[in-house]
Amino acid sequence: MAKTDSAKKKVLVLGGGFGGVFAAKSLAKRGRDTVDVELVNGTNYFVFQPLLPEVAAGGIHSSDAVVPLRQLLTGVQVRQAEVAGVDFAKKSVIVVQGSSRIPVELTYDELIISLGTTVDLSRFPGLPEHALTMKQVADAHKLRNHVLSCLEMADVATSPAQKRQLLTFVVVGAGFSGVETVGEVNALIHQAVRYYPNVTKDDIRVLLVEYADRILPTFAEDLANYAARRLKLEGIEVITGVGTKSATSTAVELTNGALIPTGTIVATIGNGPRQLVQALGLDMKWGRIQVDREMRVPGLDHVWALGDVALIPLEDEPGDDPQAYAPQTAQFAVREGHQLALNLLASVKGNDKKLKPFAYKSKGSLASLGTTKAVADVYGFKLTGFFAWLLWRGFYLSFIPGFQAKARLLFTWILNAFMPPNLVLIQGNAPATRYIHYRKGDVVFEPGMILDGFYLVLSGKLKLKIDNPDTDEHLVRDLGPGDHVGERMMVRPLLRTGLVEAVEDTEVLFVAKKDFLRFAHDFPVLRKYFEKYIEKNFGGQGKSFAPQGSEQQPEMEKSN
Known part of the structure; x- marks a missing residue:
């Protein structure tokens, strides 16, 4: 940790969005003799969110929509870390940083919360x-x-x-x-x-x-x-x-x-509050931290909040009128950052009477x-x-x-303006596991498709149908909660499936093929379970639904 002047106050800024960045920038510029500023953010760059649609369309490169925080915030110590908790009584923040993921305690004299919001779609099933x-x-x-x-x-x-x-x-x-x-x-x-x-x-x-x-x-x-x-x-x-x-x-x-x-x-x-913000125990309204007009958190000394995470009143008695609070826009967050910096510096110098309520009218x-x-x-x-x-x-x-x-x-x-669109498709690594929802009547797999992973039924019901044209045999199974599809990849990685369709609204847990094969191969209890399961359900006497037939099942293959 960098050494700080003991005569200066330590200001800790949590979050590198518009509000946090411009507050830190103003503090470093106006209070260089009064405060030492440290900003903690999960990434080492500032994201200019209004340009993300152009990044998605390939109109600009992702590097054009971000700015390195260390270049942007001269005079500010930047720490790339994840905020894990805040102890207001001890005036400290716990962060997790580095490859070792060891918790580190940071102390502060003044704390600025600018953690923004997250996406919360939980009200909409699927x-x-x-x-x-x-x-x-x-x-x-x-x-x-x-x-x-x-x-x-x-x-x-x-x-x-x-x-x-x-x-x-x-x-x-x-x-x-x-x-x-x-x-x-x-x-x-x-x-x-x-x-x-x-x-x-x-x-x-x-x-x-x-x-x-x-x-x-x-x-x-x-x-x-x-x-x-x-x-x-x-x-x-x-x-x-x-x-x-x-x-x-x-x-x-x-x-x-x-x-x-x-x-x-x-x-x-x-948009919704982050889990960390919800766990802070602060007064919340509409998913945002309630602050006074000077952007101080009521009931806590030396704690401030701004940006999307804060509900900043524009009137002395705002009530329940959303128009009486600062909107969650970049334009307002920038002005909030400048005003909060001035208020904090006045407070540090003991000039609380010079604190000004936030007031700003949108330029458009x-x-x-x-x-x-x-x-x-x-x-x-x-x-x-x-x-x-x-x-x-x-x-x-x-x-x-x-x-x-x-x-x-x-x-x-x-x-x-003079170049054709870049159509290069660079696929990232898909998540190893994810939840998938199917509506009643959806076809999960058509006959002959190659399985791409393991599907565990969590709720609802699937129906599996496999036809063997050589023997005229038919296998039909209902798959309810706890049942699964895809385990036969263990003995035949390029296995083709039968028809699998949802007979009810169904939720499944999907595990990618490579990850499933690794886990099933190297976890003996799981491996024995699937061996018995495949033999019992697909490979009995005279049946031809087991991979490569019931009489010859090769050693389970290990996925690299």
């Missing part, structure tokens, strides 16, 4: 397991690769139903993030489709679903209506006044009963619609179309911290 999100750079990469993968598979699909499902893309939520994401993804798909000979633009279906009566609810109605018309002109179906009810691996169900077959659901809704709002169109409301002036898009780009370019980041982004924008 959505947490099957929806893509747009919070981090990795999310944008995952969405881009997923879209390109759908195009690749659709180009060789032989089933019309499967092709329609692959080429249907649903974005849930029509706020800033949802509108900009659907616009950019739609542009990527239509730019790329000419490289796929078996996919036409008429095959593509892109939908934007919004529970409110109109999209972009924070914009003036005429601008929101223009945005909706513009999106429709680009072929996007805009559905308003309808919410999302549930999702499976094959479809999304809306609150009006409509069922949309799709393999792509992007959720830009459902901008939203990109893709294809060089946008809507803007700046200082009361409304713009639409190409000039609004130029203003959108200019505004965010000026907003990005750091000259190098600005120059790199501007160069990328200029270059991409």
Whole structure:
């Protein structure tokens, strides 16, 4: 740990979003003789979230949407670590850092909580397991690769139903993030489709679903209506006044009963508090930490909060009016950071009377619609179309911290105006385990498909049917909670399956093939269980459903 001047106060900033970064930056600049500032963040970079839709569409590289914290925050000690807990009585924070994952205790004189929010889709059955999100750079990469993968598979699909499902893309939520994401993804798909000979633009279906009566609810109605018309002109179906009810691996169900077959659901809704924030024991409202107008946490000395995690009142008696609190936008978080820094420095110097309540009026709002169109409301002036898009780009370019980041982004924008889209598909490592939901009637496996993993039924019911055309034998089994499919890969890794379909709404735990084979091979108890299970259920006298027949089952194969 770096040495600090004992005469200075130690300020610990938790979180490297807009609020935390600009608070730390202002403190380092204005209080260099008064405070030592340390910022703790899970990554060593600052994410400019408004640019994530362009990263997802391949318009810019991920490095153009991030700024290294150490370059951005001169005069601030940056620590890449995970915050594990806070002890307000001891004025200390426990973080987990490094490859050894050893907990480290950091003490503070002043604490700033700027941990942001996380995605919480738990109110929508199936959505947490099957929806893509747009919070981090990795999310944008995952969405881009997923879209390109759908195009690749659709180009060789032989089933019309499967092709329609692959080429249907649903974005849930029509706020800033949802509108900009659907616009950019739609542009990527239509730019790329000419490289796929078996996919036409008429095959593509892109939908934007919004529970409110109109999209972009924070914009003036005429601008929101223009945005909706513009999106429709680009072929996007805009559905308003309808919410999302549930999702499976094959479809999304809306609150009006409509069922949309799709393999792509992007959720830009459902912000919620992090588990750590919930565990702090602070007064919460609407999932955010309640603070006073100076951004102090009531009941705790020397603790402050700002950004998305904090509920900052804009009036002395805000009550339950959401408009009476600072919105969760980057524009407000930046101003909160500057004001909190001034208040904290005044407090450290004993000048509590100089603390100022946070007050700020938005300079306006901008939203990109893709294809060089946008809507803007700046200082009361409304713009639409190409000039609004130029203003959108200019505004965010000026907003990005750091000259190098600005120059790199501007160069990328200029270059991409003359270059075709990059369709390189770089697949990351899929999760070893995940939960999958199936709706009644869904086909999990068609006869002849090669198993890709192990499926453990958690709830509901599946039906397995295997036909042996050589012996005219038929195997039919109902699979309920605790039953499983895929264990026969242990003796025949390229095993083809029979028909598996859901006879009830079903949830399964999926374990990737390689990970299942490793675990089953090297865990003797599990290995013996599956050997007996395969023999009992698939390999008895005169049966031909065991892998490679019942009379010869090779030694279980170890997966590397």
